[in-house]
Amino acid sequence: xxxxxxxxxxxxxxxxxxxxxxxxxxxxxxxxxxxxxxxxxxxxxxxxxxxxxxxxxxxxxxxxxxxxxxxxxxxxxxxxxxxxxxxxxxxxxxxxxxxxxxxxxxxxxxxxxxxxxxxxxxxxxxxxxxxxxxxxxxxxxxxxxxxxxxxxxxxxxxxxxxxxxxxxxxx
Amino acid sequence: xxxxxxxxxxxxxxxxxxxxxxxxxxxxxxxxxxxxxxxxxxxxxxxxxxxxxxxxxxxxxxxxxxxxxxxxxxxxxxxxxxxxxxxxxxxxxxxxxxxxxxxxxxxxxxxxxxxxxxxxxxxxxxxxxxxxxxxxxxxxxxxxxxxxxxxxxxxxxxxxxxxxxxxxxxxxxxxxxxxxxxxxxxxxxxxxxxxxxxxxxxxxxxxxxxxxxxxxxxxxxxxxxxxxxxxxxxxxxxxxxxxxxxxxxxxxxxxxxxxxxxxxxxxxxxxxxxxxxxxxxxxxxxxxxxxxxxxxxxxxxxxxxxxxxxxxxxxxxxxxxxxxxxxxxxxxxxxxxxxxxxxxxxxxxxxxxxxxxxxxxxxxxxxxxxxxxxxxxxxxxxxxxxxxxxxxxxxxxxxxxxxxxxxxxxxxxxxxxxx
Numbered sequence: 001x002x003x004x005x006x007x008x009x010x011x012x013x014x015x016x017x018x019x020x021x022x023x024x025x026x027x028x029x030x031x032x033x034x035x036x037x038x039x040x041x042x043x044x045x046x047x048x049x050x051x052x053x054x055x056x057x058x059x060x061x062x063x064x065x066x067x068x069x070x071x072x073x074x075x076x077x078x079x080x081x082x083x084x085x086x087x088x089x090x091x092x093x094x095x096x097x098x099x100x101x102x103x104x105x106x107x108x109x110x111x112x113x114x115x116x117x118x119x120x121x122x123x124x125x126x127x128x129x130x131x132x133x134x135x136x137x138x139x140x141x142x143x144x145x146x147x148x149x150x151x152x153x154x155x156x157x158x159x160x161x162x163x164x165x166x167x168x169x170x171x
Numbered sequence: 172x173x174x175x176x177x178x179x180x181x182x183x184x185x186x187x188x189x190x191x192x193x194x195x196x197x198x199x200x201x202x203x204x205x206x207x208x209x210x211x212x213x214x215x216x217x218x219x220x221x222x223x224x225x226x227x228x229x230x231x232x233x234x235x236x237x238x239x240x241x242x243x244x245x246x247x248x249x250x251x252x253x254x255x256x257x258x259x260x261x262x263x264x265x266x267x268x269x270x271x272x273x274x275x276x277x278x279x280x281x282x283x284x285x286x287x288x289x290x291x292x293x294x295x296x297x298x299x300x301x302x303x304x305x306x307x308x309x310x311x312x313x314x315x316x317x318x319x320x321x322x323x324x325x326x327x328x329x330x331x332x333x334x335x336x337x338x339x340x341x342x343x344x345x346x347x348x349x350x351x352x353x354x355x356x357x358x359x360x361x362x363x364x365x366x367x368x369x370x371x372x373x374x375x376x377x378x379x380x381x382x383x384x385x386x387x388x389x390x391x392x393x394x395x396x397x398x399x400x401x402x403x404x405x406x407x408x409x410x411x412x413x414x415x416x417x418x419x420x421x422x423x424x425x426x427x428x429x430x431x432x433x434x435x436x437x438x439x440x441x442x443x444x445x446x447x448x449x450x451x452x453x454x455x456x457x458x459x460x461x462x463x464x465x466x467x468x469x470x471x472x473x474x475x476x477x478x479x480x481x482x483x484x485x486x487x488x489x490x491x492x493x494x495x496x497x498x499x500x501x502x503x504x505x506x507x508x509x510x511x512x513x514x515x516x517x518x519x520x521x522x523x524x525x526x527x528x529x530x531x532x533x534x535x536x537x538x539x540x541x542x543x544x545x546x547x548x549x550x551x552x553x554x555x556x557x558x559x560x561x562x563x564x565x566x567x568x569x570x571x572x573x574x575x576x577x578x579x580x581x582x583x584x585x586x587x588x589x590x
Contacts, residue, residue: 031357032375035357036357039357040337043299043340073359074358077359077360078341078342080341081340097261097507098261100503101420101492102419102420134261134343134513135260135261137258137263137300137301138264138267139264139416139418139490140264149302
């Protein structure tokens with residue numbers, strides 16, 4: 001790849017906000033080298049921007065002096081780094097074994113019917129993205145799911161209706 | 172006498188104890204005992220003598236693991252203590268309870284372990300999804316710094332320690348200790364080749380111990396109440412208490428701290444309340460998704476490392492997942508295979524290509540479209556992805572429920588063969 005092409009790609013980086021830079025710098029104090037902060041930086045940017053765009057990837061790569069290919073190999077590896085836009089609320093739906101035994105598949109169908117989305121999709125109003133997640137570690141209260149940072153346990157169809165409604169009403 | 176050292180402070184109807192209340196219930200007493208004049212090698216020896224075995228899955232003796240860390244002036248001064256808090260084994264929900272319920276207990280254990288191997292930095296590698304645990308651990312860490320139990324010259328011992336919470340972002344493979352170290356270094360979390368083992372060359376090439384949350388939480392009791400007390404807790408051959416869990420269709424699913432060596436039946440009937448009405452037990456995974464199935468005939472075995480091994484399975488995490496007679500074993504195993512296929516890091520061929528193949532076959536069986544040839548292929552994969560054939564333990568873990576399931580529930584597979 002020519003140096004010109006590398007330079008023109010790098011120039012597509014967006015400018016990190018002061019807040020993002022401040023938070024990334026705080027993380028840098030906790031690790032002996034900058035590369036270790038890569039995942040943290042991705043998560044910080046995602047917290048502020050909702051997801052990690054190519055422009056954000058380039059910006060983090062430049063800021064931490066990590067090759068963007070290395071950063072991408074980390075970003076695409078982890079379930080919770082979103083490389084495409086997601087809805088306002090991400091539903092992390094546990095479909096591992098205990099939840100499966102306790103009937104999570106019918107809960108999945110119910111969410112599918114209520115929101116018109118299946119795994120990997122975002123609702124038309126942009127309110128919800130529906131994703132599967134490996135065992136959430138709350139198996140005695142299965143089926144369970146997270147919406148944003150909140151855990152919801154012992155799911156039933158009625159409970160799911162209430163949960164969806166409460167997030168729809170949030171601003 | 173303290174009978175529930177891991178959970179004595181835990182009451183999930185209220186927030187965890189703040190440091191003052193924690194201390195007034197013998198909290199951080201172990202650190203004060205050590206500060207009275209124990210050397211790191213004394214701490215190591217006592218941990219060995221206690222008989223504590225790792226609670227994360229492998230059951231390796233903790234003191235022995237620590238003893239592989241090179242000590243002395245000609246060894247790297249920088250060492251690390253890392254807590255594996257990336258709980259993601261299917262059906263396992265014990266470390267969440269410990270961290271949300273009593274975060275100071277984990278910190279106290281970390282101080283002991285770090286002192287033993289002379290690490291001045293400890294990382295807690297925490298699941299990103301455990302938001303409540305993250306917030307509670309960070310609060311507890313800040314309280315411990317304020318009290319001089321973390322930071323420089325802890326209790327005038329000359330020992331310094333910082334504890335840092337690292338939150339991950341998903342992926343089961345990070346529970347494998349060398350993958351965890353790569354993740355912590357900011358790399359793609361593929362497992363590393365061993366040797367060198369992390370105890371010699373771990374985090375950033377420095378000697379590193381990785382211990383599970385529950386293992387570390389055993390340490391404060393040992394150094395507060397002593398080895399005689401610790402060894403009196405058990406009802407079996409192995410020492411201490413264990414968090415046991417039950418998920419699936421019992422009347423009262425949950426997680427309890429009980430002596431090692433209670434019978435499986437006692438756990439299931441007295442604590443789990445028995446099966447839900449109208450259901451019979453057909454089988455169970457005793458310690459998470461990567462353990463071999465056991466059967467109702469095994470219920471009177473003791474829940475400890477040896478007895479479970481005699482039945483061809485593993486104690487592992489001690490959290491049972493139940494299969495009842497109205498749930499399809501083929502569907503249940505298929506669900507596990509999908510999990511392992513999804514969580515494969517993709518580095519080695521048997522795991523990356525074998526697991527999706529197995530999943531595709533399970534999909535056919537679940538539609539009643541299995542063939543004899545498919546069944547043969549499933550049996551072959553128990554070999555192809557078994558121990559020694561793969562780079563790490565992920566795919567061999569998957570073969571545990573697969574192989575035992577094919578053996579114990581062969582009729583159910585037969586029924587799903589077309590024609």
